Amino acid sequence: MKHRPKLRSVVTTLALVTGAFLAPGFGVLSSAGDAFAATKITHATATSMFSQVGITWSSSGGCSNRNVATCTSFDQLNLTSAQGAQTLKRATGCALNITGGTETGHASGTYSHWNGYKLDYGKNTCVTNYIKNTFTYIGVRGDGSPQWQSGSGNVYADEGNHWDVTYYNCGGC
Template sequence: METRRTKNGRLRSAVTALTLVVAPGIVVVGGAGDAVAATKISHATATSMFRDVGITWSSSGGCSNRNNATCTSFDQLNLTSAQGAQTLKRASGCGLNITGGTETGHASGTYSHWNGYKLDFGKAICLTNYIKNNFTYIGLRGDGAAQWQSGSGNVYADEGNHWDVTYYNCGGC
């Protein structure tokens, strides 16, 4: 924080730079008024974060190559998406298994898997009940998937055999 005197002699404080420690070893620095871009994390960082809270992951190909659609990769995942999954695990108490991450093969768009905003979770009764009992039903998506929105604004879409979750933020982490 910086303090300056105005022309009339009054003191004025202003934030001139922001340093934010978002996770061990991850620091974001920005000036006042700067938009802070999404912090991207590696596959190894994401798996460590998931392991810390008991989240599992799987892929039909048994791999983590971002450029292979049969893999489940977390390379270039947004930090807030990983934190959002941790928040979901802690809040729900459910077993969570991630079946889709940032790998190729998902629909495109700004808030896409490839851009680090989405994770797919395997269907489980505990998770389905938690979402439907704690979040607000917001209607059908263009492709017919029913959607629920958490209090923080993240969107959970029922895609039949899995939940497609769009993380706009960390869900209150």
């Protein structure tokens, strides 16, 4: 364990020298020692973390089953995504309600809801003003959603009725 910071530094340096891409907050070294993987948490751990800072969550189906699209689940959420939500709540002081987590039914991809990198938040004026006035506008994504990027590299996409946030890291937690 005590060799991980040194290895992380070596990997980061190697990526810079070779021009390889490393997403911000690329996770922790897996127990196999040969690949990077994010630390996953349970639904119960995530809801406890959210409750600690006053974040609420809701589900159109009133459930938390990861395999049901109308549920809002946090099973297999990346720890850094949960910490990123806490950071957003603390930074904004706004009401924050999570409407989408790791449940099925979202778009696929490496940095997807299913893989624990994304959370959806219900929109409100406080959160919207904070994002648009604090983060950098980076253009429109392929589906037409305008995006803003935080200083730490996390991306906030305005999907009309909610914010779709991709957490590459905890946002400075």
